Amino acid sequence: MNSTHRFTAAALFVVISGALSVIAAPELPAQLVIHWNAAGQPDGTMAKTPALALIPVLSAALLVLFAVIPRIGPLRENITSFRPVYDWFVVVFTAFMATLHGGILAFNLGYEFDFTLFVLAAVALLFYYAGILLSRAKRNWFIGIRTPWTLSSDEVWDQTHELGSRLFKLTAVIALIGLLFGEYAVYFLIIPALLTAGVTLVYSYYLYEQIESQSGSGSESNL
Structure with a gap:
């Protein structure tokens, strides 16, 4: 196909x-x-x-x-x-x-x-496939976890997306488990999703700074 x-x-x-x-x-x-x-x-x-x-x-x-x-x-x-x-x-x-x-x-x-549970189940499945997409995505301006640091480095992009893929899939699983908790189910999606966004943002910055630091140390050692 x-x-x-x-x-x-x-x-x-x-x-x-x-x-x-x-x-x-x-x-x-x-x-x-x-x-x-x-x-x-x-x-x-x-x-x-x-x-x-x-x-x-x-x-x-x-x-x-x-x-x-x-x-x-x-x-x-x-x-x-x-x-x-x-x-x-x-x-x-x-x-x-x-x-x-x-x-x-x-x-x-x-x-x-229960329409809310219906939507949460559908969103969880969408999140899981988004995790699969993240595991394959290469650096670009439209698809994936686009921060200033992932867009500036293939290495930062790849490592951030490896983590992001796992977190998106985990969010999906947690959201599906949350369906068992009735009116609280929405929090089993929102909280992990917000944490995923925050963690991947901070992680991409951390990786970029680490790589830049190592690159700077390597340049100094060659002088």
Whole structure:
């Protein structure tokens, strides 16, 4: 399967989202619930027409962006080196959006389930695949853990992404375990995700300073 086939699969999920909107529209109320609080209680609505269009249109726009990124990046040759796993991330992401859209429609059609837990499960799976993507990503300006220090050094990029990949996967596992804790489940995703962001940021800075320090010591010893 080549890149065109993978993006076709991703586009199919966008089409499915649109088709679900068309099929469900006659049975839906004039206002759709589109937001829930951490306890799983609905706390935000939107008029039916824009609500039905929101995720399909957003997914289509993001799909176009995902298709353009490998062609415009200053380091696009590095994206080419992990293009298959990048393409599959696009497929997984559009599937995630279609699943989210389907869940919103189902809830508004009267099906009873905890929407927050539904979303958390889907996000956890997306995080896990993001961890796989990070383990393969090479230095570029659009995809991965982009700090001033990872973008300045291939070594810092690789080591930071090795750690980031493990932390993203761990976050996903913790989030899935958190589904057992009801209204507290959201914290099993938010807290590990914030810690992951903080740890990878600090780690990339630390690695860069260590490498620079070793490089400076090596230069001095040669004088």
